[in-house]
Amino acid sequence: MAPRVFWKGYLKLSLVTCRVTMTPAVSEGAKVRFHNVNRKTHNRVLSQYVDADTGEAVEDDDQVKGYPKGEDDYVLFEDDELDDVALESTRTIDIETFVPANSIGWIWYDRPHYLAPDDEVSAEAFAVIREAMAKTKTGGVARLVMYRRERAVLLLPKDKGIVVWTLRYGDEVRDADDYAAEMPKEKPGAKHLAMMEKIIEERTEAWKPSMVDDPVQDRLLDIIAERRKGRKTKKRTQEKSPERPSNVIDITAALKKSLEAERKSPRK
Numbered sequence: 040m041a042p043r044v045f046w047k048g049y050l051k052l053s054l055v056t057c058r059v060t061m062t063p064a065v066s067e068g069a070k071v072r073f074h075n076v077n078r079k080t081h082n083r084v085l086s087q088y089v090d091a092d093t094g095e096a097v098e099d100d101d102q103v104k105g106y107p108k109g110e111d112d113y114v115l116f117e118d119d120e121l122d123d124v125a126l127e128s129t130r131t132i133d134i135e136t137f138v139p140a141n142s143i144g145w146i147w148y149d150r151p152h153y154l155a156p157d158d159e160v161s162a163e164a165f166a167v168i169r170e171a172m173a174k175t176k177t178g179g180v181a182r183l184v185m186y187r188r189e190r191a192v193l194l195l196p197k198d199k200g201i202v203v204w205t206l207r208y209g210d211e212v213r214d215a216d217d218y219a220a221e222m223p224k225e226k227p228g229a230k231h232l233a234m235m236e237k238i239i240e241e242r243t244e245a246w247k248p249s250m251v252d253d254p255v256q257d258r259l260l261d262i263i264a265e266r267r268k269g270r271k272t273k274k275r276t277q278e279k280s281p282e283r284p285s286n287v288i289d290i291t292a293a294l295k296k297s298l299e300a301e302r303k304s305p306r307k
């Protein structure tokens with residue numbers, strides 16, 4: 040079944056505009072999800088917002104957003120006030136800037152979405168924008184209101200369509216220099232490096248989606264199928280946890296043993 044379109048609007052570049060649709064490129068809809076259930080009645084348990092002090096339920100109309108300015112003291116915002124802060128247009132992707140396609144590091148990428156023309160009339164303009172980005176090896180940067188917040192997005196050509204990546208906010212990405220400062224400064228020896236490269240070579244194979252299968256999901260589906268048939272599932276025996284390795288490592292000996300194990304492994 041084709042994914043449901045969750046956004047419709049316009050793609051605009053200078054005076055060129057076309058109607059487009061957007062669908063999420065990833066989905067967790069197939070994941071096993073559980074409800075909280077009353078063990079005694081088997082009825083679902085519902086969650087409810089209550090006043091932290093009185094314990095009384097708070098109706099939707101009485102709930103507002105609050106930013107703390109002190110203990111039990113908040114600056115209150117109504118939904119329409121927050122909406123006014125957002126972009127005026129929530130339905131137009133107006134590309135104002137282009138950057139080299141490979142110049143934005145992976146750490147800035149958040150959620151991918153597929154962008155496609157909404158009708159035949161829009162297909163030509165859409166194709167021109169996509170092909171021009173592909174030929175110039177650039178990506179378009181724009182701003183768009185998604186998930187109730189204004190976000191920077193990156194548009195990249197992909198096959199016959201365009202992928203729209205929401206980008207992380209600047210305050211969400213930590214400075215890599217702070218992390219790198221804790222890394223050891225010395226370089227590995229040539230012998231050790233060659234041995235490690237050999238191990239990597241032995242383990243290198245073509246990417247396939249099965250590499251990211253979810254074994255827990257598969258196990259849960261098996262259990263659910265068994266219980267639907269009225270069968271009880273056996274509890275798996277817990278495997279003994281491996282001994283915690285020592286921090287003192289003979290790197291040469293460890294690499295030699297690893298290479299021997301790789302040669303005996305039936306991986307390939």
